[in-house]
Amino acid sequence: MEATVKAVIKQENYYTEISAGNHTIIADEPLDLGGKDKGFNPMELLASALSACTLATLKMYMDRKNWTAEKIIVEIHLDNIRETKTTNINRSISFKNHNLTDEQLKRLHQIAEACPVHKALTGEININTKIDL
Template sequence: MAIIANATVQTFPEAWSGEVTSGKHQLITDKPESFGGQDKGLAPYDFICSGLISCTMITLRMYAQHKEIDFGAFRVEADFNANKEGKEWIERRLSFEQELSDELKQKVLDICQKTPVTKTLLRSVEINTSII
């Protein structure tokens, strides 16, 4: 067994707020004002979405480098959704500045389903991916 990530959170005096440290990096976590926080930083589900889209971007860039493909600039977004019945899912969207062939679009979608964070989340949450 190997540790692949580590983070620590230290509370701030304000309710719900704290400093997350991972390695030499610091981030602020908080809840939105609508949930009683001060909205000083990312909420917990924002971190989930951030991890997913970061991993997606890195994996696609590694694939492009390996295959000598130039995707150009692109953007990855994610929304974490929940309904009243308790179902949770993530909508992930990719947009590319340059046009991709239909074949390359399908390859990108296939790769997105195989990123390490996607695989981890798929064990417990459905992830729908689209290119916009």
């Protein structure tokens, strides 16, 4: 799976427009960091990617198996500790109004850990940067 994203910042402190295809989202920094809190901060965007991927992966699998839940909820708590260069991510998944067995829930736990963003975050990551003039 590939993704191409373009982000642009102009003169307003930290207000960033991020586009992919026909879609645009806003990122910003909170007030205490000099932003105007008009959008998700970068760590919230990272956590959002993991939650969205987890949900889509679970839903696709459940649909194939004809397993149902009225609602699937993923909550992510991401703690980026700059001093130790450590990031801790806690993911909580709940299924509302379901009749899933313990065995099915155990399988869904495995499926959640197989979502592409989870794999990317827990695998080797290479970031290659170039400056264009």
